[in-house]
Amino acid sequence: xxxxxxxxxxxxxxxxxxxxxxxxxxxxxxxxxxxxxxxxxxxxxxxxxxxxxxxxxxxxxxxxxxxxxxxxxxxxxxxxxxxxxxxxxxxxxxxxxxxxxxxxxxxxxxxxxxxxxxxxxxxxxxxxxxxxxxxxxxxxxxxxxxxxxxxxxxxxxxxxxxxxxxxxxxxxxxxxxxxxxxxxxxxxxxxxxxxxxxxxxxxxxxxxxxxxxxxxxxxxxxxxxxxxxxxxxxxxxxxxxxxxxxxxxxxxxxxxxxxxxxxxxxxxxxxxxxxxxxxxxxxxxxxxxxxxxxxxxxxxxxxxxxxxxxxxxxxxxxxxxxxxxxxxxxxxxxxxxxxxxxxxxxxxxxxxxxxxxxxxxxxxxxxxxxxxxxxxxxxxxxxxxxxxxxxxxxxxxxxxxxxxxxxxxxxxxxxxxxxxxxxxxxxxxxxxxxxxxxxxxxxxxxxxxxxxxxxxxxxxxxxxxxxxxxxxxxxxxxxxxxxxxxxxxxxxxxxxxxxxxxxxxx
Amino acid sequence: xxxxxxxxxxxxxxxxxxxxxxxxxxxxxxxxxxxxxxxxxxxxxxxxxxxxxxxxxxxxxxxxxxxxxxxxxxxxxxxxxxxxxxxxxxxxxxxxxxxxxxxxxxxxxxxxxxxxxxxxxxxxxxxxxxxxxxxxxxxxxxxxxxxxxxxxxxxxxxxxxxxxxxxxxxxxxxxxxxxxxxxxxxxxxxxxxxxxxxxxxxxxxxxxxxxxxxxxxxxxxxxxxxxxxxxxxxxxxxxxxxxxxxxxxxxxxxxxxxxxxxxxxxxxxxxxxxxxxxxxxxxxxxxxxxxxxxxxxxxxxxxxxxxxxxxxxxxxxxxxxxxxxxxxxxxxxxxxxxxxxxx
Numbered sequence: 001x002x003x004x005x006x007x008x009x010x011x012x013x014x015x016x017x018x019x020x021x022x023x024x025x026x027x028x029x030x031x032x033x034x035x036x037x038x039x040x041x042x043x044x045x046x047x048x049x050x051x052x053x054x055x056x057x058x059x060x061x062x063x064x065x066x067x068x069x070x071x072x073x074x075x076x077x078x079x080x081x082x083x084x085x086x087x088x089x090x091x092x093x094x095x096x097x098x099x100x101x102x103x104x105x106x107x108x109x110x111x112x113x114x115x116x117x118x119x120x121x122x123x124x125x126x127x128x129x130x131x132x133x134x135x136x137x138x139x140x141x142x143x144x145x146x147x148x149x150x151x152x153x154x155x156x157x158x159x160x161x162x163x164x165x166x167x168x169x170x171x172x173x174x175x176x177x178x179x180x181x182x183x184x185x186x187x188x189x190x191x192x193x194x195x196x197x198x199x200x201x202x203x204x205x206x207x208x209x210x211x212x213x214x215x216x217x218x219x220x221x222x223x224x225x226x227x228x229x230x231x232x233x234x235x236x237x238x239x240x241x242x243x244x245x246x247x248x249x250x251x252x253x254x255x256x257x258x259x260x261x262x263x264x265x266x267x268x269x270x271x272x273x274x275x276x277x278x279x280x281x282x283x284x285x286x287x288x289x290x291x292x293x294x295x296x297x298x299x300x301x302x303x304x305x306x307x308x309x310x311x312x313x314x315x316x317x318x319x320x321x322x323x324x325x326x327x328x329x330x331x332x333x334x335x336x337x338x339x340x341x342x343x344x345x346x347x348x349x350x351x352x353x354x355x356x357x358x359x360x361x362x363x364x365x366x367x368x369x370x371x372x373x374x375x376x377x378x379x380x381x382x383x384x385x386x387x388x389x390x391x392x393x394x395x396x397x398x399x400x401x402x403x404x405x406x407x408x409x410x411x412x413x414x415x416x417x418x419x420x421x422x423x424x425x426x427x428x429x430x431x432x433x434x435x436x437x438x439x440x441x442x443x444x445x446x447x448x449x450x451x452x453x454x455x456x457x458x459x460x461x462x463x464x465x466x467x468x469x470x471x472x473x474x475x476x477x478x479x480x481x482x483x484x485x486x487x488x489x490x491x492x493x494x495x496x497x498x499x500x501x502x503x504x505x506x
Numbered sequence: 507x508x509x510x511x512x513x514x515x516x517x518x519x520x521x522x523x524x525x526x527x528x529x530x531x532x533x534x535x536x537x538x539x540x541x542x543x544x545x546x547x548x549x550x551x552x553x554x555x556x557x558x559x560x561x562x563x564x565x566x567x568x569x570x571x572x573x574x575x576x577x578x579x580x581x582x583x584x585x586x587x588x589x590x591x592x593x594x595x596x597x598x599x600x601x602x603x604x605x606x607x608x609x610x611x612x613x614x615x616x617x618x619x620x621x622x623x624x625x626x627x628x629x630x631x632x633x634x635x636x637x638x639x640x641x642x643x644x645x646x647x648x649x650x651x652x653x654x655x656x657x658x659x660x661x662x663x664x665x666x667x668x669x670x671x672x673x674x675x676x677x678x679x680x681x682x683x684x685x686x687x688x689x690x691x692x693x694x695x696x697x698x699x700x701x702x703x704x705x706x707x708x709x710x711x712x713x714x715x716x717x718x719x720x721x722x723x724x725x726x727x728x729x730x731x732x733x734x735x736x737x738x739x740x741x742x743x744x745x746x747x748x749x750x751x752x753x754x755x756x757x758x759x760x761x762x763x764x765x766x767x768x769x770x771x772x773x774x775x776x777x778x779x780x781x782x783x784x785x786x787x788x789x790x791x792x793x794x795x796x797x798x799x800x801x802x803x804x805x806x807x808x809x810x811x812x813x814x815x816x817x818x819x820x821x822x823x824x825x826x827x828x829x830x831x832x833x834x835x836x837x838x839x840x841x842x843x844x845x846x847x848x849x
């Protein structure tokens with residue numbers, strides 16, 4: 001495994017280089033590479049076959065050379081004989097010329113001796129030829145010097161060697177012919193084998209080249225195909241798709257990365273649009289809910305009072321009647337009643353100031369005290385700087401009504417209600433406390449959980465849950481941040497506190 | 507993940523390229539090697555594998571006893587090769603009708619470095635030996651000596667000693683009988699001074715003078731004409747079938763003669779009736795001895811001969827002198843000896 005690491009890193013760096021190569025260069029590389037491999041293998045094949053054919057052509061050249069040698073020594077012998085017989089100048093010049101030719105020919109023979117019979121024969125022919133020419137020269141010299149016995153003796157020696165040389169040339173020729181014939185046959189077979197192996201090699205080279213071209217073009221085309229496929233699916237609306245990241249820095253790598261960036265931008269734009277639409281939708285829903293609650297409050301009020309306009313107009317008529325009869329108390333009572341209902345009708349739809357709300361509570365307490373003959377003790381402490389603060393209409397009276405109905409009604413002894421309005425932590429803290437029958441923690445939790453509370457028939461119709469709901473919508477805060485209900489237990493009174501943001505009336 | 511896949515793909519492409527390239531290169535190398543192999547086995551490159559030597563000796567023999575001389579030549583070459591010497595074997599069995607003198611002329615003109623020649627007592631051979639030695643080519647005689655020439659050494663047997671060995675062998679064959687014995691010695695060498703005749707003379711003398719054989723053993727010499735086709739075979743057949751008394755023992759001086767005599771005995775159903783003392787060893791002779799059909803055969807130590815011949819020439823070339831005689835051991839091979847060797 002360790003051995004493979006350098007190779008793997010080499011391949012990796014080669015891979016890196018390859019990935020960063022432009023497509024045009026890749027294609028050129030593939031073409032050049034395959035062409036070079038095919039060219040190189042052809043070159044090797046060509047050189048081998050060419051060498052073989054040249055060897056085949058030269059197989060019998062040694063026999064041709066030997067024939068030439070044999071012819072040459074024949075001519076030397078003939079020219080020698082003729083000169084010795086005729087002693088003319090022409091024969092002599094022929095002899096010398098042929099002697100030179102023969103000397104040149106036999107000197108090409110091997111001087112070496114070895115375990116190859118051809119080599120031994122060549123060496124013998126060469127050495128005997130040297131002696132043959134020496135005797136021939138001596139014979140010619142003796143003939144020119146008219147030394148009859150010497151030229152005869154030398155001629156006989158030369159003639160004897162001539163016979164030996166011719167025999168040896170024949171033997172050598174025969175041996176070489178046999179060898180060459182065998183060589184020729186073997187070379188012919190070798191050529192056939194070469195044809196087969198060259199076809200095989202060419203086939204392998206072509207196969208490897210084709211596979212290489214397929215592999216590399218697939219490598220180039222596959223990311224493009226992926227890109228096209230992904231683009232088509234994204235076009236169908238599937239924005240979550242991405243093209244597989246490409247590591248290369250070629251054209252495909254650049255296109256792929258740009259495409260992915262584009263898809264990401266489109267996706268984030270779509271998310272923004274969707275969020276904005278959702279927000280608008282949410283705001284619309286809030287508005288609708290607000291209207292619903294108001295309508296519900298008004299409906300309850302109308303159900304209770306049937307027709308407040310008619311009622312407070314009637315009450316106003318009652319006020320005037322009481323004044324005409326100088327019944328001041330009745331007039332005041334009826335006036336307060338009329339103010340109470342008017343306020344209900346008017347402020348149910350719009351914002352009110354703390355002062356208006358306090359007035360409404362005062363009217364309510366007055367009415368109750370008239371009804372119940374001054375049984376309710378009501379005490380308020382108000383920070384005068386908060387009187388002009390804006391709050392949703394009809395929020396204070398329902399809480400006080402709650403304290404009356406659920407706190408001090410039916411209790412023995414004097415029922416007391418304390419209203420405190422002050423600024424706390426940059427908020428308006430409105431506390432309505434009673435000394436009534438108090439609440440259990442479960443009851444507190446239930447009220448705070450924004451659950452509906454059963455309305456008494458005598459209720460003016462706007463319950464605490466309605467107040468809380470409207471405040472939540474109005475100020476867009478959670479109920480628990482805005483409403484606190486405290487009670488030390490049954491019989492120990494209850495204190496409801498609202499914490500409202502300070503908003504001044506325009 | 508996909509980057510990994512891509513890298514893997516790239517790796518596989520490069521591996522594939524490498525493997526493909528390696529395959530092509532291997533195939534090309536295999537083709538070139540195959541090509542060289544074809545040239546080698548075809549012999550086209552043979553010259554490259556020929557062992558060459560710096561020194562050239564020639565062994566000249568008369569062409570009879572081919573098996574024997576082939577053994578001598580092989581031993582000689584084995585001894586010569588490590589000394590960078592090549593020994594060329596030339597005999598008279600070629601198609602050129604050469605004589606030993608012609609072979610000597612060829613060797614002298616071919617400027618060999620040394621000659622080992624078997625003296626067949628050819629006329630003029632002594633002069634040729636002298637001519638070679640004068641030309642600076644040392645000559646050693648082998649098996650048959652040319653004592654009158656300037657040869658530097660003789661490697662072979664002493665005819666006197668060899669004759670005595672033959673006598674001893676014959677005595678062993680005839681000592682257990684009182685009958686008259688006719689021994690025919692087949693001579694291939696017509697020369698009265700030649701080894702064969704001297705051996706015959708020695709056998710005759712020994713058996714005539716020995717108390718056990720004197721008077722009842724007759725030794726005769728039969729000349730086998732040389733140079734005639736099938737002369738050896740016909741002479742033996744005549745001896746066994748045509749002429750008077752059938753010999754009890756045949757003494758042969760060539761392998762060919764031994765084989766011809768043995769075949770004749772088989773043909774005339776005389777195996778066991780006529781004993782053969784053979785010359786050297788061939789597959790046929792050894793088989794016949796193993797079966798008891800040939801009594802014994804004389805065997806020379808060819809290794810010793812080859813070694814001594816090369817040694818003598820090398821000594822002379824290097825030091826200018828050498829022993830004038832190197833003896834050669836001989837043995838008579840019998841069936842028991844072959845059985846012992848096989849065991």
